[in-house]
Amino acid sequence: xxxxxxxxxxxxxxxxxxxxxxxxxxxxxxxxxxxxxxxxxxxxxxxxxxxxxxxxxxxxxxxxxxxxxxxxxxxxxxxxxxxxxxxxxxxxxxxxxxxxxxxxxxxxxxxxxxxxxxxxxxxxxxxxxxxxxxxxxxxxxxxxxxxxxxxxxxxxxxxxxxxxxxxxxx
Amino acid sequence: xxxxxxxxxxxxxxxxxxxxxxxxxxxxxxxxxxxxxxxxxxxxxxxxxxxxxxxxxxxxxxxxxxxxxxxxxxxxxxxxxxxxxxxxxxxxxxxxxxxxxxxxxxxxxxxxxxxxxxxxxxxxxxxxxxxxxxxxxxxxxxxxxxxxxxxxxxxxxxxxxxxxxxxxxxxxxxxxxxxxxxxxxxxxxxxxxxxxxxxxxxxxxxxxxxxxxxxxxxxxxxxxxxxxxxxxxxxxxxxxxxxxxxxxxxxxxxxxxxxxxxxxxxxxxxxxxxxxxxxxxxxxxxxxxxxxxxxxx
Ligand SMILES: Cc1cc2nc3c(=O)[nH]c(=O)nc-3n(C[C@H](O)[C@H](O)[C@H](O)COP(=O)(O)OP(=O)(O)OC[C@H]3O[C@@H](n4cnc5c(N)ncnc54)[C@H](O)[C@@H]3O)c2cc1C
Ligand code: FES
Ligand code: FES
Numbered sequence: 197x198x199x200x201x202x203x204x205x206x207x208x209x210x211x212x213x214x215x216x217x218x219x220x221x222x223x224x225x226x227x228x229x230x231x232x233x234x235x236x237x238x239x240x241x242x243x244x245x246x247x248x249x250x251x252x253x254x255x256x257x258x259x260x261x262x263x264x265x266x267x268x269x270x271x272x273x274x275x276x277x278x279x280x281x282x283x284x285x286x287x288x289x290x291x292x293x294x295x296x297x298x299x300x301x302x303x304x305x306x307x308x309x310x311x312x313x314x315x316x317x318x319x320x321x322x323x324x325x326x327x328x329x330x331x332x333x334x335x336x337x338x339x340x341x342x343x344x345x346x347x348x349x350x351x352x353x354x355x356x357x358x359x360x361x362x363x364x365x366x
Numbered sequence: 367x368x369x370x371x372x373x374x375x376x377x378x379x380x381x382x383x384x385x386x387x388x389x390x391x392x393x394x395x396x397x398x399x400x401x402x403x404x405x406x407x408x409x410x411x412x413x414x415x416x417x418x419x420x421x422x423x424x425x426x427x428x429x430x431x432x433x434x435x436x437x438x439x440x441x442x443x444x445x446x447x448x449x450x451x452x453x454x455x456x457x458x459x460x461x462x463x464x465x466x467x468x469x470x471x472x473x474x475x476x477x478x479x480x481x482x483x484x485x486x487x488x489x490x491x492x493x494x495x496x497x498x499x500x501x502x503x504x505x506x507x508x509x510x511x512x513x514x515x516x517x518x519x520x521x522x523x524x525x526x527x528x529x530x531x532x533x534x535x536x537x538x539x540x541x542x543x544x545x546x547x548x549x550x551x552x553x554x555x556x557x558x559x560x561x562x563x564x565x566x567x568x569x570x571x572x573x574x575x576x577x578x579x580x581x582x583x584x585x586x587x588x589x590x591x592x593x594x595x596x597x598x599x600x601x602x603x604x605x606x607x608x609x610x611x612x613x614x615x616x617x618x619x620x621x622x623x624x625x626x627x628x629x630x631x632x633x634x635x636x637x638x639x640x641x642x643x644x645x646x647x648x649x650x651x652x653x654x655x656x657x658x659x660x661x662x663x
Contacts, residue, residue, distance in 0.1 A: 210373065210374045210375070211371065211373065211374070213374070229371075230372070230373075230374035230417075231368065231369045231370075231371060231372060231374075231407075233368075233404075233408075236368075252367065252405070252408045252409075253405035253408060253409070254401055254404075254405055254471075254475060257472075257474065260474055263477075266445070266477045267473065267474045267477060268474055268477050268478050269401075269474055269475070269478070271404075271408070272400045272401055272404040272405065272478065273400060273404070273478065274374075274400075274404075276374060276376075277419065277421060320473075320474070323473075338559065339473070341472055341558075341559040341560050342471065342472025342473065342474050342475065342560060
């Protein structure tokens with residue numbers, strides 16, 4: 197690993213840092229290279245591979261996680277920046293074998309095909325429906341505008357969100 | 367791709383940040399929301415030796431509203447400002463700021479992206495530079511030696527270029543109060559939801575006793591930097607709001623623009639957008655069209 201590569205500044209600050217984060221209610225402490233993205237940290241250091249890496253430039257939304265309750269791009273944050281924070285990933289949605297009502301709705305209404313984009317859509321939907329009841333289709337489309345899906349054509353996803361709006365007791 | 371190695375510093379206060387910037391100058395880059403900088407790091411378009419994280423710096427974020435003025439700390443998240451403005455009565459000039467924020471990317475982007483970061487990045491098609499220009503905001507800049515305050519026109523110099531020196535930090539944005547009878551409007555055309563503007567117009571207009579007494583107009587996407595429509599402001603001030611006058615002023619201004627052509631269309635298309643959006647935004651802010659006209663009727 198090239199954590200030890202030198203730059204002109206020659207270690208003025210940190211190249212590695214020990215951080216503590218809470219993910220889906222569990223606390224983890226790890227030492228990470230400072231340039232490791234939050235999504236790579238979740239996948240590679242914690243083995244939580246539900247968050248996906250698509251574009252690494254904030255465009256696709258596959259890496260969306262909740263940081264202190266707010267959806268963010270985990271590819272545009274470094275893991276060290278999440279030190280002391282709380283994260284929710286897609287692994288935190290289901291309780292045991294029982295799918296979250298949003299996941300069930302995606303299952304029932306063909307909200308996914310390959311599933312690559314799905315974790316991001318689920319967490320974005322979670323944040324959106326938490327505050328919103330009785331969402332209209334334009335509102336749903338607006339809320340999902342920051343997540344890209346190459347398979348479904350979005351129709352099934354919009355229907356899934358409409359269904360979850362009704363089935364999720366919150 | 368992954369960023370090239372860097373040293374990471376997370377100073378706790380503004381003074382410490384300024385000391386670090388003085389020490390490392392060009393070798394350092396400050397990290398605010400990371401929504402523009404991190405993609406550049408990931409693709410190694412930027413390779414700073416030292417990354418100075420502003421997210422732990424105390425006193426650099428926050429919103430203070432008093433007597434119609436607004437002070438916005440540089441690291442205030444775009445979504446926080448949006449929420450703050452949405453919780454206040456609509457109708458004033460700051461409406462345009464709220465509308466402009468709504469056009470920036472998506473909620474996930476605004477949850478991290480900062481107000482100061484957008485201004486310092488100075489994308490010619492970004493919404494906030496146009497919004498603060500039209501509102502006549504003051505940008506507060508500090509280095510280890512002191513503080514300077516600049517108008518938007520002295521700040522935005524060109525394509526992704528500002529007058530910020532390497533050891534300087536944008537610390538605050540001050541939006542001045544406008545007279546009570548002032549309205550704002552922000553209109554944009556983009557290819558898709560969340561994209562940068564092809565052209566966007568920010569308009570602030572004060573109408574008193576049936577005449578326009580003050581105005582601020584700025585455009586995004588119409589030139590290599592955000593531009594203010596001074597000739598249109600000069601033509602409007604003192605006159606009665608009149609659709610014909612507005613159309614003529616907007617047409618003359620747009621004809622002089624020389625926007626860069628891109629894959630989305632030729633320069634003529636952007637001139638066309640500039641003309642029509644200017645016309646509509648002024649009409650809305652002056653009460654000739656849109657919400658205000660409807661409520662007056
Ligand atoms: C998918 C996507 C869509 C987007 N769409 C839009 C859009 O439609 N419109 C739009 O305007 N933007 C858009 N953005 C960019 C977004 O608004 C960024 O938030 C903004 O451009 C930069 O703000 P930031 O806080 O993230 O800054 P960063 O990315 O952290 O920094 C940007 C630059 O500014 C410098 N900087 C930051 N803060 C300061 C400071 N206080 N003093 C001095 N220098 C500073 C940094 O060193 C860096 O050079 C989009 C981004 C993404 C990923
Ligand atoms: S991988 Fe983060 S937005 Fe695409
Ligand atoms: S289901 Fe394949 S990308 Fe969305």
